[in-house]
Every structure is written in structure tokens, then in C-alpha cells.
Amino acid sequence: MSVIPPETSSPLPPPPGSLAKRMFFAGIILCGFILLLAVAYWFWAAKQMETGLSHWVEKQQARGFEITHGTLALSGFPFVVKASLATPKIRSPEGWSWQTERLVAEAAPWSPLSMTLDLSQEHLINGLPYQEPAIRIQSNRATATARITLKGELLHARLQADDLFILREGHHSLEIASLDSTLGPLRPASGGATLQEFDITLNAQDVSHPELEKTPLKGPISQLQLQGTLYGDLPKAKLDKALHIWRDSGGFLSLHDASLRWGPLLVDARGKLALDIRLRPEGKLDSRIEGADGVVEQMEKSGLLNKGQSFGMRLSLAALGKNNSRGRHEINVPLLLQDGWLSLGPIALLPLPPLVQ
Template sequence: MSAPAPAAPRRPAPASAPPRASRPRRRGGRLLLGLVLLLALLGGGHYALWSFMLGRMEQGLEQWASARRAQGWEIAHAAPVRGGWPFAARLTLADWRIAGPQGLAWQAEALDAELRPTALDRLVLRPRGPQALRLGATTLPFTAKDLQATLALSADTPPDRASLEGRGLRLGPAEASLAIDRLSGELALPDPAETALTLALEGVVLPMQTPLGPRIESATLDATLNGAPPATGTPAERAARWRDAGGALELRGLTLRWAEIAASAAATFALGPDLQPVGAGTLRLANAPRLLEALVQAGVVAQRSAGMARAILPLMQRPDPNGGAPQLEVPVSLENRTISVARLNLGRIPGIEWK
């Protein structure tokens, strides 16, 4: 019996292959590529929207300027420069100037007009650099640390409401400027024959000394101009036609806090036969004796008139229900360029020269 054949030597089992790392890498690469493409698509869409918004803004600006020029306005600026991407659509108009047919003009070194995707119903205007207001032959230069106007937009009607915010304003030449810490206001055009204005000022510093000192703590204004001023004719002709049509300035509320004095007033003004302002209203004062003494010391009120006023003031004042200084309510009038309070002449105002 033959011997069994020797067994073939066993081959070592092949080592197990390491796990492949290429698949996760490929997946990660595809995900990264997809994310890049998605961001590029979103960025391209956002840029297209930004360009569309700016195109509409330029078109709307040109249409608005053409309509104003047809009404006699002068509007000038350099070619619009686009900017603001990706957070806003902004047009910068250098050498901005606008002048109305009534002789009122405003110019600025540059004007930024801005729309944001989150607030497409509000156009924000920010003037930059030195600015100037002109009324007739009078020019008032001014600067501001921050100043912006916001216009409410509508798809069906032109803007009929604008708000204004500012701080660090200086009006007039540098050596004799009027300073305003804060300013806020709103201008509304509810219909073509009515213009409403509200204004609030804080920290007003006058460029000269006054009987009550140079600093006014706060002042507010609520006024309505009734009647649309005509757009054609000389300034005097337009003023006369506005007066003859019943035009008037209604001062609904004026408040003032100046030193120890708190004052409020309401009045209605119009133009008289000589095209000078005339009007009448009511003035309310807290701490009137302090104001009287300040006017006497400044020479505005004569000593003889002051003696009579000192005697009757206690009879005219009323206690303040809140425990403050006694309140005085007196009539106030403007006639022949003379301001009178309780028939006491306080002085004359400069006349209006209609050129």
C-alpha cells in the first residue's frame, strides 16, 4: 500500500483589504461642489435682483426729475453711481442741486438714495458733505454729522409722506453758526392744497447771547399750510394769488423750553394787502415774571411798561394743576410787522422782499 501523498502547504490567508476612503471623499466633494453651486446661484440671483432694483430706481429718478422740470424745477447732478451690494441698492448722485419755482433751493456735495430688500416701500435719502439752503437772495450753509430722510413709497401714487432724522447740525457760517443736537420731523401732503409739517428740535444753541441765554432745551412745531402756491409768475404774483385764494399758515402747536421758561402757542397767519404776514393767536407761558425781567434787562421792554406788567401779571396768571409755575394765557398778534403780546409791543420783524 502506497504512502499517502504529502499535503500541499497551506498558503497564508490574504490580509483583509483596508476600508476604502474614496467614497466618503467623493461624497464630501460632491456636497461641497453642490454647496458652491447653490451659493453661486443664490448670489447670481441676488445680484440680478440688485441690478433690477437699481435699474428701476434710475428709471424712477429720471421720470420724477422730468416731471419736476416740466413744472419749472431745476434739478442737476452727476451721473448716478451704483453701490450698496449685497445689503442694499444705492445710487450716489454727486453735485446734487434742486431748486423750486418759488425760489427755494437745496444743494449737497452728494446724495445717496437707498432701497433695502427688507423694506422696498421706503426710500432712504442721505445727503453727504457741505450743504446749503437758499430762499430768494439768502443762502444758508449747513453741515450735519448724520442726516437722512425716508420717503414712503406706493405702487399707485407718488410719495406723499417723508420723515427726517438728524443730529449734529450746524447752520450758518462757521464763526456764527446755529447748532442743533437732534432733529426729527415729518412732512405730509394729504392733498395738493395742504402741506402738514411736524418738527422737534433738541439742544439748540444760538450764535448770540439773548435775554434767556443762548441754549434752548427743546422746541416743537405742528403746522399746516393751506392752499397750493401757484407755480407760475413772479414771487409777488404767486404770493398775491395764494393770498387771494384763501391761503393761510395754521400754527396748530408751538412749544418751547428755554431756561426757566416753558411756552406754547397756537395761531393762524396769512398775507396782508402789502404781502406782509399778519396773524393772531394765543400764547401760554409758565414763569412769565422771569421772562418779563429778562426782557427789561435786555432793553426790549421799557421800565414804564414793565411796572404796569408787574402789577397785572399776578391777576392774569392761573395756578398750574400739576404744581408747576403759574400759567399765563394772553393773546398774541402780528400786524404791520409788529409782534404784540397782550397789547404790549415786543418789536418788529424784518419785511419780506418779494423779488
């Protein structure tokens, strides 16, 4: 006799209202978890920025710098980490100081040690040697980007400014239409490299000053450009001591390209520079000079040379150089920095003071 199994009943589906409530509360919990995670992540990023900046300050203080400031306010949640620092002031061991009303640094939460700083406000540099008047720096737009490590080491920095004015009491202002400069990246000594490497670039457009109008070339310097690499570790010490140590350890600056465009004059130079025993620049640069004949012409027009002197200099230039593919006169001659003088071949041009007194 066969046994008929009892019928199994399938579970009843939850009422539609109950399922909707579960999904609603699950969504609330998920949103709360995401919000809590976002808040925790933002505060972690803010702490990373604060730690990196604190360690940078400690390193500068170890070198003898005095750093003071007002309140530090963190804001920007959730999209940016913004640090606003009131009345920062830095005083160097040599006595000069820098200060401004407020510094504002911003960073993305996922990269809190890569910061953008607004530098458009006025900056004051005081305490200069020989009781020189203070320098005030103003710009319509000035920003800096900087990347540091959690230990406060500067890896890379870039400054960009438009309509930059550098003012000194009792002096005419120096004006720069556009400035773009970078420091870094830092490459530590390793493998075949025995010295630390640090790149430097500078590009300034339309540099003008009333004193330039008194020169034969007149007008603004249309372009000043520099690309180089600094080799050697700069120790965490006062500037004069650090430069001595850097020089004695074999430190030098390799200029990959340095150029000047001023009126008819074009100068390109490259080479290696170091410091002598008195901390004056020394070295030899291979240079290419275009438009020297135009400079002679300008000097004749301004009355600095008479026709006879001008003719003699033109003959000398013709013997030293030749016309290039662009039809401009070109001279290839070394620029020497030696014994405290900058010389063009055998001709001394101007004295070179020590970098620090």
C-alpha cells in the same frame, strides 16, 4: 382549463448614483433660477427707484428749477438698492442754489421708493437775496428718509440731525444739538375734504447762538416744537406765484401745537395762519405763556428795567394771569399776526416780512 397569467416584473430602482446626480442637477437649476429671479428683481427695483427720482426731477424742472449732477452709480446687489449721485446742484427760479459733493440714497429692493439719504457731508446754499454770504451746513450725523410715488410725488419725508452747525461768512454759527422734522403724509382732496392736506412737524433741541447771550434770557433755546397741517394745493410754479395761488384758493396752516422753551419762559400756541396780500403771515393764535414774571426778573437783573418799571410790570402780569397748578404764573393772551406785525394782545412785538420778496 385555466390560464395562468404571466408574472409581471416590477421596474428596477435607479442606481443610487443616478438619483444623486438628478437631485444635484435639479438643485443647480433651482439655485440658478432663484439667482436669476433675484437679479431680475433687483434690477426692476433699481429701475423703479431711478424712474421715481427722474420724475421728481422733471416736476421740479417744470417749476423752473435747474438741476445738474455728475454720474449716477447703482450698486448694493442683492440686499439694497444704492444710488450714488456725484456733485448734485439745484438752482431755484429765485436765484438761490443748493449743492453738495455727493448724495447717497439707499432702499430695500422690496420697497425701492422708500429711501434713506445720508446728508452728513457739507451743504452749500448760495445766491441769497441782497448778496448775503453763502450758508454752509454741517452735521456730525444727518439722515433723511423720503417716500415718493412712481410719478415723482413726495408723500413723506423726515430729516434727523445731531450737532447741526449753520455757518455764514462773517457771522457766528447757529448750533442745534438735535433736529427732527417731518413733511407728510400727503392726503389728496377727496370726499368731504376740499383741500389737499400735508402734515408738518419740527422739534429742535438746544438751539444756541452768541446773539442769544445778549438777550435777557441768555443761554440756548432748550426746545422749539411745531405740529401743524398745511391745507391747499401748492401748484407747480415759481414760489411767489405758487404762494399767491395757494392763498387765493383758500390755503392755510393749522397749528395744532407750537411751543417754545427758553429759560424761565414757556410759550404754547395754536390756531390758524394764512397769508395776506403781500404774502405776510396773518392770523390769530391762542397762546399760553408761563414764566413771564421770570423774564421781567431777568430784565431787571440785566439793567433793561429799573426796580420801579419791574414792579409796575409785575403788577400788570398779576392782573392779566394767575398761578397754575404747578405754581407758575400763567397768562392766556392771543398772539396776533396782522398788517405785517406780530403782537401780544395790544402790544406790537416785531415786524413780519413777506415770505418772498
